[in-house]
Amino acid sequence: MSKKAIIPAGTGTPIAPFVPGSLADGILYVSGTLPFDRDNNVVHVGDAAAQTRHVLETIKGVVETAGGSLDDVTFNMIMLRDWADYAAINAVYAEYFAGEKPARYCIQCGLVKPDALIEIASIAHVGRG
Template sequence: MPKEAIIPAGTGTPIAPFVPGTLADGVVYVSGTLPFDKDNNVVHVGDAAAQTRHVLETIKGVIETAGGTMDDVTFNMIFVTDWANYAQVNKVYAEYFPGTKPARYCIQCGLVKPDALVEIASIAHVGKKA
């Protein structure tokens, strides 16, 4: 099955060997997304809500570059470093998914950079390109 790398304009160089998203057979797989600027620096240090918003905006950019919208998201994998931030993450998350919610899970774990408080990976069904 052919696949296409999805790299929104302005995307920096990843810190590992991956692309922001991959489109295959009408499905976008969005890599684990951290609250990084284009130089891989953590943004909004200490603010889980602002980091979540940054992550979801980045994911939105990947999905839109692939021809979809956030309504096309069917599954999210959420990673938080501290359950104390769970309510803040959920509050922002709900803004991006106001209607029928995607399936998801959320776990607490360490992330690749200590100042990152949240990471999200997504799957969206955007349909096949003509």
């Protein structure tokens, strides 16, 4: 098995020992993605929809850097801080996955920074290589 780190241009230094994505045998694993700017500050504090859009744009960048598109995403793991944000998160999520939806799960939990309202990790099949 070959494994390749996927790091989009302009990516900041992670707050822990990981890379944004890891591609192995055509399967891309996208690390848990929080609504961070390149300096690891939370963006759009208090706005779950804007944070979701930021997270999905970041994931899109990782997938595209690996040679795929969001259509290649087969599974999303969604972690949210408060169920009160569920509808706002789903509204934005539906914009990004308008066609055939990937499988997913969604749980409520504490996140690494208190102002972060959402985190998403993804799996995509972007071909063999």
